[in-house]
Amino acid sequence: MAESTRTSGVSVHDRQRERAARGVRTRQSLAAGKSDRPTPPRRRRPAMAALAVLLIVGGAALAGLLAVNLDSRTSVIVVNQDVPAGTEITTDLLTTSMVASEGLKIVPEDQVSAVLGTYARVPLSEGQLLDTTMLVKGGVLAAGTVQVGVPLPAGRVPAGLRSGDEIRLIRLSDGASSQPTPLATALVLRTAAGESGGIVDGGGSSGGGATLMVPSRAADAIVDAAANERLGMALIRHGVAIDDVELSVLGGPR
CATH class of the missing domain: 2.40.30 (Elongation Factor Tu (Ef-tu); domain 3)
Structure with missing residues (x-):
C-alpha cells in the first residue's frame, strides 16, 4: 500500500512538471512565432508628402527664375558724380553697372555714343542710372x-x-x-x-x-x-x- 502511494505521488508530481514544461515551451514557441512575423507598414501621411513635392517644385522654379534674371542683366550707363542741369554729357561723367534693364529707358553701354554731347535737362546724382528722359539735344539754351x-x-x-x-x-x-x-x-x-x-x-x-x-x-x-x-x-x-x-x-x- 505504501509503495502504491509513493508511486501515485511521484506520478502526479511528474505530470505537473511535464505540464509546466509544456507551457513554457508553448509560450516560447508563441514568442518565436510573433518575432518572425513581418512588421506592418507605417501609415503614410499624404499631406506631408504633397508639401514635400510642392517645396521641391517651388525651389526649382525659384532657381530657374533667378537664373533667368541674372541672364537678363545688361551693362548700362551710370553717372559717376553729381551733374548740374544743363551740363554737357562727356565720358568723364559716366561709368557702367550691371542691372536688369527690361522695360526701362536707361542707356546700354554699347549705346554710349548716342548720349555723348547731349545735355542734362535735370540735375543728376552720383550713382544714378542714365535715362534718355533726363537728356536734351541741341544745347542747353532755349531760344531768347x-x-x-x-x-x-x-x-x-x-x-x-x-x-x-x-x-x-x-x-x-x-x-x-x-x-x-x-x-x-x-x-x-x-x-x-x-x-x-x-x-x-x-x-x-x-x-x-x-x-x-x-x-x-x-x-x-x-x-x-x-x-x-x-x-x-x-x-x-x-x-x-x-x-x-x-x-x-x-x-x-x-
Whole structure:
C-alpha cells in the first residue's frame, strides 16, 4: 500500500512538471512565432508628402527664375558724380553697372555714343542710372535766353539754392528814393561755393556764385544789378527741367 502511494505521488508530481514544461515551451514557441512575423507598414501621411513635392517644385522654379534674371542683366550707363542741369554729357561723367534693364529707358553701354554731347535737362546724382528722359539735344539754351554768372551774397540768396531751381530776380532799392524792381525769372544751371564757404545755402560770407539761364532782354539789367550788389533772388520752385521752364522778363528794362 505504501509503495502504491509513493508511486501515485511521484506520478502526479511528474505530470505537473511535464505540464509546466509544456507551457513554457508553448509560450516560447508563441514568442518565436510573433518575432518572425513581418512588421506592418507605417501609415503614410499624404499631406506631408504633397508639401514635400510642392517645396521641391517651388525651389526649382525659384532657381530657374533667378537664373533667368541674372541672364537678363545688361551693362548700362551710370553717372559717376553729381551733374548740374544743363551740363554737357562727356565720358568723364559716366561709368557702367550691371542691372536688369527690361522695360526701362536707361542707356546700354554699347549705346554710349548716342548720349555723348547731349545735355542734362535735370540735375543728376552720383550713382544714378542714365535715362534718355533726363537728356536734351541741341544745347542747353532755349531760344531768347542767355547764360549769366552772378555772385551769391549772404542774405540775398534763398536757402538751399541748387541746380534746377526756378527763381525770381529783383533789383533791390538803393534807399528811400527807389523801390525794388522785378527783373526776370531765371533758372539756376549750377552753383559753386567760394573760398569763404557755403554761400549757396544762404549763410556765411560772400564768395559763391551761380550760372543762370535768363531772358536775353533782361541780361544787361541783371548783370548790372549783380555788379552793384543790388541783385536779390526769390525761390519759385525746385527741380525744373531746362526745356520745361518758361522764362519771362518782368518789370525791369526790356
